[in-house]
Amino acid sequence: MNNATRVLLDESRIPHAWYNILADLPSPPPPPLHPGTRRPVAPEDLAPLFPMELIGQEATADRFVAIPESVRDVYRLWRPTPLIRARRLERALGTPARVYYKYEGGSPAGSHKVNTAVPQAYYNAQQGIRRLTTETGAGQWGSALAFACAQYDLECEIWMVRASYDQKPHRRSLMRVYGATVHPSPSAITGAGSEILAAEPGSPGSLGIAISEAVEAAGGSDDTRYALGSVLNHVLLHQTVIGEEALEQLAAFGETPDLIVGCTGGGSNFAGLMFPFLREKLAGRIDPEIRAVEPAACPSFTRGTYAYDYGDAAGFTPMMKMYTLGHGFVPDPIHAGGLRYHGMSPLLSHMYDLGMFGAVARTQRECFEAGLQFARTEGIVPAPEPAHALAETVAEALRCKETGERKVILTALCGHGHFDLTAYDRYLAGDMKDVAPAQKRIDHALEGLPATEPAG
């Protein structure tokens, strides 16, 4: 260990390849199933939604996938990102633990999402696509994709979950600044949105509903494709630039991690940080414990079921085997909008099922408390999503204080909270509530899981 506070890498240290963990798993994850035939999806089935290059990355057996120079060139705007030791937080907690955070909030859109938005826009543009549709929860993915589309002259049309559309008008503005069109979801523009509005005119929306709308809007048009900001294998793959850099930086600190902590919505920032470390763990070189943190309001790992389910509310997407609360589950509005997804990455779900990492759930007030403590010591205001990882990090550092353990804790600070200050105001005013779904709501949503026997 040395006494540095930040380790910054030179631009030349931006990774040249993404790391594909599929190549190193003891068994492959179960395949996605076609929603009509319920047989494994073929690459052609996905062609109306994604460009062929990304479909190939979804199932590639290559351990490493080269990052196109054009993408590395956009990455240069903010990568490599810093790895910082949270000395002031450690001091405030009085812990013997050493806490390191990989900060992705310095990117153009303020989170890790641009790491995948840029290659997704690039591969679509390469294939001659003119327009991308997508959904966004808190607005982070939408603003990342809007920025990426601006790099490659693509049109960008975004369905934003109603609850966030109303709570975060400035995220909406940012997407428009980058040139995107933004609709609240559910919207009357699509069949899926209209149906939901007819049943519940005041619906706060959900990521599942917004995905249905964006997928519907992409369908049937040759020059349009759909982009997803989390959950899929190619998204997790692109995010491994975080972990590859962090491996080198933590080594420069003279440290190896004892615990790696990340928040999970669909799982991409957590996977992006920990996959390269897990590769080293599987090779026997290090032995960190790895832990996902999810919101108590949307606890897919800790209270969901490992089963085939749709990725969206309307059942348009392939069925994926994942930890799910049921595609009809609409999480209560919480301020970590990016974590309000009923399912989880199928790849991470498979790995969780194999026992390769653990998971815990945290309520939003303890997360905002940790977010405030972090802001007041380290200076960066965390987004409510990574505040979940910080709550776990703080709890672990305090456990170390009792046991005297000098653990090295590594966490992903995947975005800043400058667009979430209304939420911090709420917390400071004392009118934020902790919410966790009653078991019967989860049971009810799980009754709607689709059948998996092949049809016909």
Ligand SMILES: *Cc1c(COP(=O)(O)O)cnc(C)c1O
């Ligand atoms: C989107 C987002 C998340 C949740 O998505 P993951 O795929 O689980 O990373 C978490 N934090 C921030 C800042 C986000 O933008």
